[in-house]
Amino acid sequence: ADYRRDQDRSESFFSFHQPEDADVENQCFRASALWALERTQAAMAATRALWLHGRSQPKRCDKAFSRWRRAGGLTQALAWQRYELAVLAGEDRLAAYLERTLSEDQRTLARQLTRLRQRPTRTDRYETVDFNDPEQQALADSALKMLIKKRPAEALHLIADLKDSGRLAPAQALEYDYAAALRLIREDNLTVNDALIPAALRTNPDLIEASLIQLIKAGRFNALLTPLSQLPASAQGTLRWQYWQARAELSSPDIGGRESAQVSFERLASERDYYGHLAALWLGIPGSLADQSTTIAPEKLLDLAAAPTAQRIYELRALGETLEARREWFQLIKPFSNTELRIAAALASQWHWHDMAIATLAQAQAWDEVLERFPRPYAERFTEAARTQGVPVTLAMAVARRESGFWTEARSPVGAQGLMQLMPRTAQSVAKSIDLDSPMNLVLTQADTNIKLGTAYLGQLLQRFNDNRVLALAAYNAGPSRAKKWYTNPQPIDAFIEGIPFAETRAYVKAVLLYAAIYAQLNGLPEPLLYPYEIEQFSPNDPLPIGPSVFNAAAGSASFTLSAAPRPEGNP
Known part of the structure; x- marks a missing residue:
């Protein structure tokens, strides 16, 4: 298709061009070719789609745009729509150019909204804004969101005025109120019951939970009981909030509070969960493994392995066609019952296809199949790398389990690769620091290389953060500078973890600590x-x-005391 395009061969271009081709140059040529071939209806649609982008299009689009405008394709609504897209994309030069396509009234409105977006904190500039007007909605929305980010308290007053004047629909006002209230709670340490928070939002579960997090970060555990009681019953019943209920009761000067907390911790400690293991720490007992692993009869494994689709999947893996094998596996198990999924997971484990076994067990919600959910592949390589770098082998394996499920070819949307999901630049830096041969020619999908570098990087982070695994894991997931920024004032370790600002990193730290245990x-x-x-x-x-x-x-005799637990073996 590229060759036909460069040769300006319109008719033959269509024989090679695929409609899903995302190349903009090809899309522009396609639109021009449709005009040249007088396929007007298709040409109008193709050119309209090219027009509705907030960034400048290639010069190759100019011919199609010219024909489209002469054919009456450019309406005032479409002119405003692209102007709006350009402004929201931060393409100021394009927006200024597009102003010539606007009507006089639209140009006046554009200047008004530009002044508003330049100074979104000037609440007087909202006096003529009507959020009910389709032409004003998107740009006014962006200005109000900037005001919410910078001055949420002022934004709440403005939102109320806009709603009272009828220029903002009640449902939309509530969405803005929520954003401003959440900002106030997170940035200004307000609680959901503060007078500034609109009454309609004081029972909002997300805002109550945000208030609880702020109280936890501040170490105000004795203030948790009231907002905890305001959560829906379904939320109160989660292990997370059961733990913090017990933590709050523990902070009570009343001896009954401590007795209640102990009972709660004893109940929680039976759970194979981050909060269950935290509760076990308070009691001085080992965390629960709750392993109820089962064994699948060999004949059932043989029956599934003999199925034509299973045989094809096995052959695809042998040929290195892992992605196709994964696609066919998910298609195979899609209609399976939980019993059949359990058999499939056992077969995947037998094939040493651990990431698929883990995923299949998750689909079956077979959480108690601990041995297959927590396999130990590449054990010798992990042990060797961990000893070399002074890292607990259990921690290195836990990171790989969380990052990839032990899939050597795993790739993230942002470019992280392999078992321990290393970014290429990070891997090169680590390789140089440990004098690895050919640091610029790393193959991160090789298990040996990835384990060596991932464990070394983990070791460097542990050294940087004084052997503290919580901070090292936060740094592994979100970057060392963020972890350092988050670790400021002294606070209990469970409160720090609960208050990690990034939900992904918070979940990551909890999971890897549990997996290591x-x-x-x-x-x-x-x-x-x-x-x-x-x-x-x-x-x-x-x-x-x-x-x-x-x-x-x-x-008791089956317990350990925290004071007796040493630093992990192998750490410097």
């Missing part, structure tokens, strides 16, 4: 979710440190 238990090691030195690093003078001493009860 699970791998430790599978290896017969009595490692807790968090080490005593990590707890102390975050809040050295905490009057209520995580541990069983608060309940004045000695750990």
Whole structure:
């Protein structure tokens, strides 16, 4: 298609061009070719689609745009629509050029909205804005969102005025109110019950949870009980908020509060979950593994393996056609019952296709199949790399389990690759630091290389953050500078983790800590979710440190005491 385009061969171009081709040069040539071939209806549609973009199009589009305008394709509505797209895309030069396509009234409105967006905090400039006008909505919306970001309290007053004057629909006003209220809670440490928060939003679960997070970050655990009681019953029943309910009760000076907290921690500690393992720390007992792994009869595995689709998948993997094999696998198991999924997961494990076994068990919600959900492939390579870099092997494997499910060819949308999902630039930097041969020619989809570099990078982060796995994991996921920025004032370690600003990083840290504890238990090691030195690093003078001493009860014979748990073996 590119060759035909460059040779200006319109008719033969269509024999090679695919409609889904995203190349803009080809799309422009296609539109021009349609005009040249007098396929007017298709040409009008193709050119209109090219017009509705907020960025400048290639010069090759000019011929199609010219024919389209002469044919009456450019209406005032479409002229405004593209002007609006250009403004919102930050394409000021294009927006200025497009003003010539606007009517006089539209140009007046454009100047008014431009002044508003230049100074969105000037609330007097909203006096003539009508959010009900389709031509004003998008640009006025962008200005109001900027005001919400910079001055949420002022925005709430403005939103009320706009709604009262009828220039903002109530449903839309509520959406803006929510954004401003959430900003106030997160940035100004307000609670959902503050007078500034609109009454209609004070029962909003998301805002209540945001208030709870701010209280947790501030260490105001005794203030959690009221907002916790305002959560819907479904939210109150989650392990997360059960834990913080117990944490709040623990902070109560009332002895009954501590007794209630102990009962809650005992209930939570039976769960194989981040909060279950946190609760176990308070009690001084090992976290729950709750392994209920089952064994599938060999004949059932043979029956599934003999199916034509399963045989084809096996052959595709043998030929290195992993992506096609994955596609066919997901298609194969789509109609399966949970029992059939369990068999399929066992077959995938038998094939050492661990990421597919993990995904299949997740589809079956077979959470208690611990042995297959937490496999230990490449164990010798992980052990060697971990010892070399002074990293707990359980932590390195936990990172790989979370990052890729042990899929060597995994690639993220942002370019991270391999078992431990390394960015190429990071991998090159680490390779140079450990004197790896040919650091510019790394193959990150090779297990050996990825494990070596990923574990080395993890080791560097542990060194940087004084062996604190919480900060090292936050840095691994979100970058070292962010982790350093988040770690400012002393606060309990559980409060720090709960208050990590990025939801993805917060979930990542919780998951990897739990996975490391699970791998430790599978290896017969009595490692807790968090080490005593990590707890102390975050809040050295905490009057209520995580541990069983608060309940004045000695750990039983099957328990371990936090004070007895050393730094992980292999750490410097």
